[in-house]
Amino acid sequence: MSRKGSRTTVPSKPDIRTVAALAKVSIATVSRTINASPAVSQKLSQRVWQAIEQLNYFPNTHARSLVSGRSRILGIIVENITNPFFPELIASFEEIAVAHGYEILVSSTNSNADQLTSCVRRMLERKVEGVAVLTFGGEEPVLDQLAIHNMPIVLAEFHLEDPKVSTILLDYSAGIHAAVAHLVELGHTRIGFLAGPHTLHSANTRRNAFQQTMQEANLKVHKDWIIECDHTLKGGVAGFEKIMALENRPTALICSNDITAIGVLRAVYMAGLRVPEDLSVIGLDDIDFAEFTLPPLTTIRLSRSELAKAAFDALRFQAENAANSGSTVIQREFLVSTSLVVRGSTAAPVADKPNGHAKS
Amino acid sequence: MSRKGSRTTVPSKPDIRTVAALAKVSIATVSRTINASPAVSQKLSQRVWQAIEQLNYFPNTHARSLVSGRSRILGIIVENITNPFFPELIASFEEIAVAHGYEILVSSTNSNADQLTSCVRRMLERKVEGVAVLTFGGEEPVLDQLAIHNMPIVLAEFHLEDPKVSTILLDYSAGIHAAVAHLVELGHTRIGFLAGPHTLHSANTRRNAFQQTMQEANLKVHKDWIIECDHTLKGGVAGFEKIMALENRPTALICSNDITAIGVLRAVYMAGLRVPEDLSVIGLDDIDFAEFTLPPLTTIRLSRSELAKAAFDALRFQAENAANSGSTVIQREFLVSTSLVVRGSTAAPVADKPNGHAKS
DNA sequence: TGGAAGTATTCATACTTTTGCACTTGAACA
DNA sequence: TGTTCAAGTGCAAAAGTATGAATACTTCCA
Numbered sequence A, B: 001m002s003r004k005g006s007r008t009t010v011p012s013k014p015d016i017r018t019v020a021a022l023a024k025v026s027i028a029t030v031s032r033t034i035n036a037s038p039a040v041s042q043k044l045s046q047r048v049w050q051a052i053e054q055l056n057y058f059p060n061t062h063a064r065s066l067v068s069g070r071s072r073i074l075g076i077i078v079e080n081i082t083n084p085f086f087p088e089l090i091a092s093f094e095e096i097a098v099a100h101g102y103e104i105l106v107s108s109t110n111s112n113a114d115q116l117t118s119c120v121r122r123m124l125e126r127k128v129e130g131v132a133v134l135t136f137g138g139e140e141p142v143l144d145q146l147a148i149h150n151m152p153i154v155l156a157e158f159h160l161e162d163p164k165v166s167t168i169l170l171d172y173s174a175g176i177h178a179a180v181a182h183l184v185e186l187g188h189t190r191i192g193f194l195a196g197p198h199t200l201h202s203a204n205t206r207r208n209a210f211q212q213t214m215q216e217a218n219l220k221v222h223k224d225w226i227i228e229c230d231h232t233l234k235g236g237v238a239g240f241e242k243i244m245a246l247e248n249r250p251t252a253l254i255c256s257n258d259i260t261a262i263g264v265l266r267a268v269y270m271a272g273l274r275v276p277e278d279l280s281v282i283g284l285d286d287i288d289f290a291e292f293t294l295p296p297l298t299t300i301r302l303s304r305s306e307l308a309k310a311a312f313d314a315l316r317f318q319a320e321n322a323a324n325s326g327s328t329v330i331q332r333e334f335l336v337s338t339s340l341v342v343r344g345s346t347a348a349p350v351a352d353k354p355n356g357h358a359k360s
Numbered sequence C: 001t002g003g004a005a006g007t008a009t010t011c012a013t014a015c016t017t018t019t020g021c022a023c024t025t026g027a028a029c030a
Numbered sequence D: 001t002g003t004t005c006a007a008g009t010g011c012a013a014a015a016g017t018a019t020g021a022a023t024a025c026t027t028c029c030a
Helices: A016-023 A027-034 A042-055 A061-068 A085-099 A113-125 A140-148 A172-186 A201-216 A233-244 A258-270 A288-292 A304-323 B016-023 B027-034 B042-055 B061-068 B085-099 B113-125 B140-148 B172-186 B201-216 B233-244 B258-270 B288-292 B304-323
Strands: A073-078 A103-108 A131-134 A153-156 A165-171 A191-195 A226-228 A252-255 A280-285 A298-302 A333-341 B073-078 B103-108 B131-134 B153-156 B165-171 B191-195 B226-228 B252-255 B280-285 B298-302 B333-341
Touching (some): A113 B085, A131 A304, A140 A153, A153 A304, A172 A201, A191 A201, A191 A258, A201 A226, A233 A252, B073 B113, B073 B304, B140 B153, B172 B252, B172 B280, B191 B258, B201 B226, B233 B252, B233 B258
Parallel strands (some): A073 A103, A073 A131, A191 A226, A280 A298, B280 B298
């Protein structure tokens, strides 16, 4: 309705010109003031800021991005926002990003290739300055789309030979090592592992870390004691049923994620057995909920905030470097560690019979 | 580095000019083609689309928003993304928005006024076309910021007299009515309610709905049986402890949200009692997790997808109306209903003693 | 007082797209 | 053949900001 110049009754949408007029300077000076350019004198700067506040002005980000080529938006793609692991991650990522003046664009793929394609496309359209792909799946193919456009990317647990791609390595060994040590200390030697789907990088890394740790501890891992589940509650239930079907059962179970462990908790209860008396259970992730299960879950903590920070740093290094015509060598590998949180789902095994009916 | 004209080896970032050149038309025609203007002939349209695909071109959204004044971004502000209620809501909202060509900006306030201010500001800066404020809290003051800028807003359970503000009413009565009927049918007459904090609109509406339903069912509600909690797991535990401290206890408990109910489940177990034998428990929300508690939680379902749809519709009506110089009257009130989901946390009360030790 | 040497400010252009208006073209009609 | 009209295209001016180059203003010294 009202074009420029018709600043009528409503004080709506002041632009940089309005500010310039009020402060009696040129728009260039206003722009430099806002961007804290050292080329503007104290005196003027003050006058300009005063005008800005008086008008309640803020710059139009679209115009800014258009001319500067920088959107100050970061993308974060997760597998499924409904999985309690991710909201915490997103929250941390948002907090850090906002603190550094970035906006974030969240998208979940639901492990669906089409959705991934769609959100990669949308991020490209919005000209994000970098994308954190924290799906833990094997979506490399689609990532090419991003790489082609020379977009900074950060991946978890997957390495890609491209100068714009950074990697976050999750060091499970510390946490798993502590978990095994904890179980051994309690007297366990028969320790099983409920693995995640072999299509997930993270699941494989976790399983490998477990096997290596057990080897180092000189503990034999029975083949039947490593069971592939699907990282869901139902998967945990199914996994435990497979354990129950065994002649020769483990007395402790480490699960590839907390959700699976909670499924096991449920299944044990339904089978009329008890955790931790009849079976010790350890999860992985330490989602918020782990503290409130029955019994509270002993678990290997994977810090979402550390992960988020690593992802943000990786992206920022790239973005900032790109902005400064950059050719400096930048850090492209980040490490996030894990640790054990002992709660109520682990205890000493019953002495003799290893199949859970010992006490009777 | 490379200004316009230097389209070198790399086929990066084709712009509308590139397309126009390849299709041998003016950029205006390209623009009209993309925006499906009827003024462009079939023949040219085809040629243009071919060029677009060949170049893998997509328009610069920043330039678009700058000139058109429409960002095609919607904001959604939630209280805490870590609360399992919200991710589902966000996921639904995102799905609908993306399907309609909108992008979404998510932000959580963590019930912190500063954070709310900050994210309102950011949304204003990014020129979102509307904001869904689904915090269920009492943040009216800050909303002025949005209203001042003539921003379409949709609120849950709160009415604001502003033509740009729409409201979603949550109809708890259906669900609560069914819940009470279900309990009565099982034989309960002594029904308590664990309310949420009185500072939350939603908590008040829920409590009121409960009281009214009870009145209609001719059931007396003992004052002590309505206890204010804080919608957290710990709140549920604390609430149950207050119930236990009573001489005269209810045999069934309806909780203002699922998290509280899960806290009760835990507290009951710790007290050496059992759900549902010693106490029937009903939640509200039906978060994903409710299905997997021990026992599975009977709860009043509040459909997140319906809520998301209502929020999106409200915003779209406003945005579209604003875009078309609009003066048509638009719908500004939306209703979302609730329903009962019966699972394992409800059963007939024990016959005599109402204090949970009946069986002994 | 004239001018050099900085420093502070403004000018002008660029970023990419949309859109009102003007123009071309060909057909229909007198 | 000349005129009118409509449909289809193109031209050019926005939109709000950033920034290199050019100019105006200091300050200081000879």
